[in-house]
Structures are given as C-alpha cells and as structure tokens.
Amino acid sequence: MIEPVTPSAIGRSPARVDGLAKAMGLAPYADDQPVPEPLHVVAVESTVPRGRISAVDTTAASAVDGVVLVLTHENAPRTATADRELAVLQDDRVHFRGQVVAAVVATTVEAARAAAGAVVVDVAAEPFSVVVDPDELYAPDALNAGYPTDTDQGDLDRALAVADVVVDRTYTTARTYNSPMEPHATTATWTGDDLHVYESTQSVHGARDTLAEVFGVDPERVRVTCPFVGGGFGAKGLPHAGAVLCALAARALPGRAVRFAATRRQMFRITGYRPRITQRVRLAATVDGVLTGIGVDVVQETARLKEFAEQVPVAARMMYAAPHRRTSQRLAALDVPVPSWMRAPGEAPGMFALESAIDELAHACGLDPVDVRVRNEPLRDPATGKPFTSRGLVDCLHEGADRFGWYDRDPRVRTPRRGPWRVGRGVAAATYPAYRNAANSALVRFTDPGYRVEIGAADLGTGAWTALAQIAADALGVDVARVDLAIGDTRHPRASVAGGSSGTASWGTAIVEAARAFRDKFGAGAAAGDEVLADAPRNAVGDTHAAHAYGAQFAEVHVHEDTGEVRVARLHGHFDVGRVINPRTARSQLIGGMVMGMSMALHEDATMDAALGHTSNADLASYHVPTHADVLDITADWLGVPDPLLNPMGSKGIGEIGITGTAAAIANACFAATGVRVRELPITLDRFL
Ligand code: MOS
Incomplete structure (x- = not known):
C-alpha cells in the first residue's frame, strides 16, 4: 500500500494547509475555542513598582452586575511553584508596576473590566530601582x-x-517587545483535579508541565490544546502570569470555563x-x-x-x-x-x-x-x-x-x-x-490509503502544519495529500518547544523515525489501524x-x-x-x-x-x-x-x-x-x- 512518490514533497511550496481556515476566520485561537458559558477574568494591576499590599477593598467590585468572584492574594487558591513569576496572587508583595494584584471573574468581559476598575488596592510603596547601577551588577551562574x-x-x-x-x-x-498579533490568551476548565486549557503557546507539553508544577498535580491530569497561534516570537515559549491567573480563577470555580486574554498594554508587562x-x-x-x-x-x-x-x-x-x-x-x-x-x-x-x-x-x-x-x-x-x-x-x-x-x-x-x-x-x-531538542516522539497510523501522523508540535503561524506534512509524506513515500497531520495537543506524542529555531529539526526527526519504524514493522503489508509510536534518537551532533x-x-x-x-x-x-x-x-x-x-x-x-x-x-x-x-x-x-x-x-x-x-x-x-x-x-x- 505504500507508494513512493517523486518528486519529493520536501523542497516544494504547497500553500499552508491551515491558510484557508485562518483567512476565513474559522481557525479557533485560544480565546475563540467554543466552551459552554465561559466566564472572563480580568486582572487588576499594581500601579507602583515595589511595595506591600496593605488592604484590598472589593466591595464595589463585587456589587457590579455579572461579577462571580473577586480574587485577591488573601482568597486565591494556593499554588505550589517556586517560580516567582508564576506565583500569582500568592502573597502581598509587589515586584514591578503592572503585576497582577487582584482579579475579577464575571459573566462578560465588560463586567469584569468594569469591576476590575472598582477594586481598590492599597499598596505601601517602597523605594524602587529601574535604572542600572554599575556598582550593583552580578554574574549569573549560566546564561x-x-x-x-x-x-x-x-x-x-x-x-x-x-x-x-x-x-x-x-x-x-x-x-x-515581541508583540505578536494574537495576545496571550487562555481558556481553562478544572474538572476535579483535571485541568484542560486552551493556551496560545509555543509548547503544549511545556505549558502542561509548567501548569502541573504550579498547581501541584500530575502532568497527566493537565491537557493543553493549541491548534493555532497568532505569533509568539518567544513570548509564548513558556506560560506567563496570565495563564496561571486563568487557571487559578478556574480552580476557584470548579467545572466552569474561564477565559483570560491579555490586553495589548498587558503585553508590555506580564508576557516577557x-x-x-x-x-x-x-x-x-x-x-x-x-x-x-x-x-x-x-x-x-x-x-x-x-x-x-x-x-x-x-x-x-x-x-x-x-x-x-x-x-x-x-x-x-x-x-x-x-x-x-x-x-x-x-x-x-x-x-x-x-x-x-x-x-x-x-x-x-x-x-x-x-x-x-x-x-x-x-x-x-x-x-x-x-x-x-x-x-x-x-x-x-x-x-x-x-x-x-x-x-x-x-x-x-x-x-x-x-x-x-x-x-x-x-x-x-x-x-x-x-x-535539535531531546524528547520528541511521533505516531504514525495507517488509515488506508493515507496516514495519520500525530505529534504535539506548535505552529506559531510559521508553517509547521505544512512543513511537517511534507516531511511525513517523504518519510512515508506518499503524496502529501495522503498525510493527515495532527499537532497542538498534549494528547499527541510529546514534542519540544517551537523555540530556538528547533521545531522542524526536532519534530521532523521524530516523524521520520516513526515512519521508518512503521515501514520496518509492517513493510507493504500494513492494514488500516496499524500504528507505531517512536522516539527521535538522541542528538549526538554536539558531541x-x-x-x-x-x-x-x-x-x-x-x-x-x-x-x-x-x-x-x-x-x-x-x-x-x-x-x-x-x-x-x-x-x-x-x-x-x-x-x-x-x-x-x-x-x-x-x-x-x-x-x-x-x-x-x-x-x-x-x-x-x-x-x-x-x-x-x-x-x-x-x-x-x-x-x-x-x-x-x-x-x-x-x-x-x-x-x-x-x-x-x-x-x-x-x-x-x-x-x-x-x-x-x-x-x-x-x-x-
Ligand atoms: Mo524563539 S525566542 O527561541 O521562540
């Protein structure tokens, strides 16, 4: 059933497989994913760069129509992380201007925004420094x-x-500032100790591991889905405070879907x-x-x-x-x-x-x-x-x-x-x-006459959907139209970050390896449903x-x-x-x-x-x-x-x-x-x- 094709798909310029859906507005980004009755969380930001929160008055905010919850450092669910950027609403310290110091969850974005403006946060301001002092430099352990x-x-x-x-x-x-067109966005739902997030990210598995660590749950209980990204440029390489805030709000409201989308101004404060x-x-x-x-x-x-x-x-x-x-x-x-x-x-x-x-x-x-x-x-x-x-x-x-x-x-x-x-x-x-990054795996399944290829890669808008299908087609010896590629979900085999210009090399190697393993195992005798999951070999080039x-x-x-x-x-x-x-x-x-x-x-x-x-x-x-x-x-x-x-x-x-x-x-x-x-x-x- 495997039919080698010439010329190879690699080196040709097929249009993006996701292009039409994006051009027609049919590609769901993290904030578009259909979820029932979503709530919206809007952050309250510190207006001083350094200090200690002395009081938070949520009375007026709570009275706004549609408000479900006002989160502060006093009532927010506790998290487990040692990562100080991600310890959102965990104590009364203010470390920079724009830090999340409270948040409002409401049935509409408008209500949440209005109520956020009504939260009164008193901060005892402390002296701060935003200018380099040549006498206060230090050497990091590594770069x-x-x-x-x-x-x-x-x-x-x-x-x-x-x-x-x-x-x-x-x-x-x-x-x-990276300033991607699509701001950072998260839609999060907790069901018991299971968390599902739609996250605009360069790494679904990386986001999963980070959120699991923050919330102290097994990574297997966290699912991250991200089929499309509207640009990242590194800013979405790791989850930032907004993703944690969203999951934190959802944690406080079990079973409810909560959305967070950074404002353009917040993109200059909490996303790197x-x-x-x-x-x-x-x-x-x-x-x-x-x-x-x-x-x-x-x-x-x-x-x-x-x-x-x-x-x-x-x-x-x-x-x-x-x-x-x-x-x-x-x-x-x-x-x-x-x-x-x-x-x-x-x-x-x-x-x-x-x-x-x-x-x-x-x-x-x-x-x-x-x-x-x-x-x-x-x-x-x-x-x-x-x-x-x-x-x-x-x-x-x-x-x-x-x-x-x-x-x-x-x-x-x-x-x-x-x-x-x-x-x-x-x-x-x-x-x-x-x-080329470690820990990449890919799955190849024969669907007669085509193939399903799965890997948890992310397409930042760069063309990974298309390029990986071309690599899979050549590796399997079929026309690219016979490849049904699936990326962008932690339910797919583990993939490394779309960062360091490593994506195609890392994911492509795993796909080629899985295709090779499939052909070794089944040869020309594959039946529909036959599948192989394979890990990319260790990258020894740097040795x-x-x-x-x-x-x-x-x-x-x-x-x-x-x-x-x-x-x-x-x-x-x-x-x-x-x-x-x-x-x-x-x-x-x-x-x-x-x-x-x-x-x-x-x-x-x-x-x-x-x-x-x-x-x-x-x-x-x-x-x-x-x-x-x-x-x-x-x-x-x-x-x-x-x-x-x-x-x-x-x-x-x-x-x-x-x-x-x-x-x-x-x-x-x-x-x-x-x-x-x-x-x-x-x-x-x-x-x-
Ligand atoms: Mo790039 S800054 O490594 O996403």
Missing part, C-alpha cells in the same frame, strides 16, 4: 540555554596592547520582552584586518523577581578566528517586569554589536567589510575546537554580495547627495545555532561538531540630508539554512525576521519612565514597529546545501537567523551614507542632524 557566563582563551589584554589596530566601542540595544543590553566590544587586529583578539563584555537588565540571562556574547565566541578572546556577561536586577525569550535572544543583540565593530575595523583598515569577514573565517569552532557540521558563511557573503550588487557601491564614507538623500550600503553576518546556520545581510539606506529620516531602500539576506523544506514558508520566515531586524534597527524602543517605573509607550500606537510603507525592496535567498549531519532532513532552523545581523547591516549602511556611527539602537533621525 540562557546553559551557556557559560564568562569565557577566556589566550591573553586578550596582551593582544590588545600589541595590535596594529584596536576597536574599542560600546553598543546598546533597546528594550523591545527583550531587556536593554550594553556591550563593550574590543577587537585587536593586524593592519590587514586579521583579528588577533576579540573581547565582549555585556551588561544586561533583568528583573529582581526572576532572573533571565539572554546569551548575548555566545555568537562572538564562535563567529571569527582569533587566538585571544574573552567574553563576560553581568546582570542588573531591577524592579521591572520579567524579561524572557524574544526572537534570537542573545544572537540578535550580540550580532548587532559584533557586526558593527567588524565594520568599524574594516573602515579603520581601509578594507572592504565583506573581505574582512572572509579573512577571519575559522577552520574550526573557536569556542570548542570542534569542526562545524557545515559553514556556508563565506558563500553567503559572496553569493549575497553578487545578488545585491555590493561591488557597484560607492566605497566612500558620506557619499555625495542624490537629491536630498545620501545613499549608503552596509553588510553584516548572521548566525544562529542549529538546535563532535559545532552546529550553526549562517547568513549575510546587505542593506541600502537613504538618509535624508535635512530631516535625518532613514529609508531602507533595499535589504537582501542570503542564508545557509541547510535544506529548505518549503521555500514559500521559509522565505516568509526569513523576511519576517529581517523586518523584525529592521524594526530593531530603526523603530522599537520601549522607554522606561524612571520616575513611575514603567514602560511609558506600552501600546502599538506609541511603540513603533514598521508598517508596509517602511518595508520596500526586501529579499531572502539561500545556498540550498543540505547538512546531513544535523538531522534526516538536512535542514537548519530558519525562525530566528533572519533577525540576526540585520540591525548592524542597516547601521553600517547609515555610517557609509553619512559618516555618523550610531551605536545605540534604535537609529532615530536626530542622530544625523
């Missing part, structure tokens, strides 16, 4: 994803002392963000632009409530050859909301600083910035000494330069005016680790190799001579992302990452009001992101060379690499155009006046 905090190879100080050329500059990236980061980069080099030393020292803001250490210096540890290298990261604990993953945590800010500094080196040496990068290409991973599984950086630089027309640029800094504009081009490298994706970002900017306005006229990214499963969705993801990188370069800046202790532009009217009018000519392409060492598909992740290097390419182009080097993002027009 996100387990990277060491500090590294030291050779003798960087000596390399700097004897170098022909030294670059010693400090770069700052802004506090930025990328913290503000300062990096001192020091490069030691010969006159020929050959690096002898690389130093990166990072200072990153975090929350006093819960630590998050973005792995900022890790890209500088592996990107270029140099015998002497030292990196460090320190944190400043502030009375601010808890930061979390945001698209390419670490690499996005890290590559802005490193790739800006490399451009400064190229100019100091009078060399082409593409050439300087090629000259410093390492043969092995400088951080570990391991060979790379594959490393297409030089090819990306060369092919990308040709495609972009890099070499017909005017190499002078501060080019002649073209009308009112000065025109500049910049380049930067991109990189992101090629992760012997360094695994990364690469890219080269090219930007042409026009900077207005009179107003300082920056227009990104052209952006081209050329990537080494292994074998591309679906060119249509891959291009979309890469371009999306590049737009987010442009946004990081020119637009996004959550401003901290030091007097009030909060982000003052906590909405999408005053927190700027690009519109279509800002995105002009933007293209992404790739080498198309599979990396067979990584996984059975030969693919590398594509979700995050597009945002890496982009901001540096734009900043470098701005320097070429104007002679003004902007080292603090975002690049606003006043920098050029």
Whole structure:
C-alpha cells in the first residue's frame, strides 16, 4: 500500500494547509475555542513598582452586575511553584508596576473590566530601582540555554596592547517587545483535579508541565490544546502570569470555563520582552584586518523577581578566528517586569554589536567589510575546537554580495547627495545555532490509503502544519495529500518547544523515525489501524561538531540630508539554512525576521519612565514597529546545501537567523551614507542632524 512518490514533497511550496481556515476566520485561537458559558477574568494591576499590599477593598467590585468572584492574594487558591513569576496572587508583595494584584471573574468581559476598575488596592510603596547601577551588577551562574557566563582563551589584554589596530566601542540595544498579533490568551476548565486549557503557546507539553508544577498535580491530569497561534516570537515559549491567573480563577470555580486574554498594554508587562543590553566590544587586529583578539563584555537588565540571562556574547565566541578572546556577561536586577525569550535572544543583540565593530575595523583598515569577514573565517569552532557540521558563511557573503550588487557601491564614507538623500550600503553576518531538542516522539497510523501522523508540535503561524506534512509524506513515500497531520495537543506524542529555531529539526526527526519504524514493522503489508509510536534518537551532533546556520545581510539606506529620516531602500539576506523544506514558508520566515531586524534597527524602543517605573509607550500606537510603507525592496535567498549531519532532513532552523545581523547591516549602511556611527539602537533621525 505504500507508494513512493517523486518528486519529493520536501523542497516544494504547497500553500499552508491551515491558510484557508485562518483567512476565513474559522481557525479557533485560544480565546475563540467554543466552551459552554465561559466566564472572563480580568486582572487588576499594581500601579507602583515595589511595595506591600496593605488592604484590598472589593466591595464595589463585587456589587457590579455579572461579577462571580473577586480574587485577591488573601482568597486565591494556593499554588505550589517556586517560580516567582508564576506565583500569582500568592502573597502581598509587589515586584514591578503592572503585576497582577487582584482579579475579577464575571459573566462578560465588560463586567469584569468594569469591576476590575472598582477594586481598590492599597499598596505601601517602597523605594524602587529601574535604572542600572554599575556598582550593583552580578554574574549569573549560566546564561540562557546553559551557556557559560564568562569565557577566556589566550591573553586578550596582551593582544590588545600589541595590535596594529584596536576597536574599542560600546553598543546598546533597546528594550523591545515581541508583540505578536494574537495576545496571550487562555481558556481553562478544572474538572476535579483535571485541568484542560486552551493556551496560545509555543509548547503544549511545556505549558502542561509548567501548569502541573504550579498547581501541584500530575502532568497527566493537565491537557493543553493549541491548534493555532497568532505569533509568539518567544513570548509564548513558556506560560506567563496570565495563564496561571486563568487557571487559578478556574480552580476557584470548579467545572466552569474561564477565559483570560491579555490586553495589548498587558503585553508590555506580564508576557516577557527583550531587556536593554550594553556591550563593550574590543577587537585587536593586524593592519590587514586579521583579528588577533576579540573581547565582549555585556551588561544586561533583568528583573529582581526572576532572573533571565539572554546569551548575548555566545555568537562572538564562535563567529571569527582569533587566538585571544574573552567574553563576560553581568546582570542588573531591577524592579521591572520579567524579561524572557524574544526572537534570537542573545544572537540578535550580540550580532548587532559584533557586526558593527567588524565594520568599524574594516573602515579603520581601509578594507572592504565583506573581505574582512572572509579573512577571519575559522577552520574550526573557536569556542570548542570542534569542526562545524557545515559553514556556508563565506558563500553567503559572496553569493549575497553578487545578488545585491555590493561591488557597484560607492566605497566612500558620506557619499555625495542624490537629491536630498545620501545613499549608503552596509553588510553584516548572521548566525544562529542549529538546535535539535531531546524528547520528541511521533505516531504514525495507517488509515488506508493515507496516514495519520500525530505529534504535539506548535505552529506559531510559521508553517509547521505544512512543513511537517511534507516531511511525513517523504518519510512515508506518499503524496502529501495522503498525510493527515495532527499537532497542538498534549494528547499527541510529546514534542519540544517551537523555540530556538528547533521545531522542524526536532519534530521532523521524530516523524521520520516513526515512519521508518512503521515501514520496518509492517513493510507493504500494513492494514488500516496499524500504528507505531517512536522516539527521535538522541542528538549526538554536539558531541563532535559545532552546529550553526549562517547568513549575510546587505542593506541600502537613504538618509535624508535635512530631516535625518532613514529609508531602507533595499535589504537582501542570503542564508545557509541547510535544506529548505518549503521555500514559500521559509522565505516568509526569513523576511519576517529581517523586518523584525529592521524594526530593531530603526523603530522599537520601549522607554522606561524612571520616575513611575514603567514602560511609558506600552501600546502599538506609541511603540513603533514598521508598517508596509517602511518595508520596500526586501529579499531572502539561500545556498540550498543540505547538512546531513544535523538531522534526516538536512535542514537548519530558519525562525530566528533572519533577525540576526540585520540591525548592524542597516547601521553600517547609515555610517557609509553619512559618516555618523550610531551605536545605540534604535537609529532615530536626530542622530544625523
Ligand atoms: Mo524563539 S525566542 O527561541 O521562540
């Protein structure tokens, strides 16, 4: 019954299998899931950044028509977690402005919102700090994803002392917010000790395990369902306070479904963000632009409530050859909301600083910035000494330069005016680790003449529904139309997070393994209903190799001579992302990452009001992101060379690499155009006046 097909499904561009349902509004998101007589919970937020709740008056709120319950730290069900971000309404402490300090459950959102506004919370305010004090920094035990905090190879100080050329500059990236279109939302129902939640999440199994831990129940008693997600960018990698609040309210109302949907303003307070980061980069080099030393020292803001250490210096540890290298990261604990993953945590800010500094080196040496990068290409991973599984950086630089027309640029800094504009081009490298996560399983069941394939993966809107069906089709040797894929439920076999650009590699490996096991077991004699559940094999690549994706970002900017306005006229990214499963969705993801990188370069800046202790532009009217009018000519392409060492598909992740290097390419182009080097993002027009 198994009919191999050619050509393979991988490499073709079928439209999204979920596209029509989404376009027609028929795809139920977490807040749309049909449940009987849902109640709605609305949070009351602290208006001071630090203190102790002295009294809560719920009288007026309770009297609002439709109110079912007012939750405070005094009457909320107790939870079990040691995670301080998730210990919602468990004590009288206030740790940041916007923290949930009470909540109202009502029969309508309107009633809940009105009643929430009537809850009176008295807080005895205490002194707070939202500004980094250089004398109060500390070293975390490790960085996100387990990277060491500090590294030291050779003798960087000596390399700097004897170098022909030294670059010693400090770069700052802004506090930025993921702001997915679909806000965080949860619909929760408890039946006895069984919890079912519809959650907008990047990981149903991760959300299940977290909620089980918070409520002290067996993970098997928690079901998380999430067929569709309207964007996450890391903010939905882990459940945040809203999900816990929703399940907490439902816990107090057994058998009732309770909904929580974060407001856009709450998305700036309780769902994570990328913290503000300062990096001192020091490069030691010969006159020929050959690096002898690389130093990166990072200072990153975090929350006093819960630590998050973005792995900022890790890209500088592996990107270029140099015998002497030292990196460090320190944190400043502030009375601010808890930061979390945001698209390419670490690499996005890290590559802005490193790739800006490399451009400064190229100019100091009078060399082409593409050439300087090629000259410093390492043969092995400088951080570990391991060979790379594959490393297409030089090819990306060369092919990308040709495609972009890099070499017909005017190499002078501060080019002649073209009308009112000065025109500049910049380049930067991109990189992101090629992760494949542990603990992935998939089920294959023959449904004659097709197959049911199940795995608890999440599609953030990136195309996982489609790409996984293509992988399954090839693995089973059938047309993709014969694959009935099911994802997004903890009732499916265990899957890892749609994060770290690891989803397709991790889930795809499990699907290929399950298909192989099915064919081994049943051969051509399968009968309808025959099924196999298989675990992906352990990922041993990291034992012997360094695994990364690469890219080269090219930007042409026009900077207005009179107003300082920056227009990104052209952006081209050329990537080494292994074998591309679906060119249509891959291009979309890469371009999306590049737009987010442009946004990081020119637009996004959550401003901290030091007097009030909060982000003052906590909405999408005053927190700027690009519109279509800002995105002009933007293209992404790739080498198309599979990396067979990584996984059975030969693919590398594509979700995050597009945002890496982009901001540096734009900043470098701005320097070429104007002679003004902007080292603090975002690049606003006043920098050029
Ligand atoms: Mo991505 S920030 O690892 O979801």
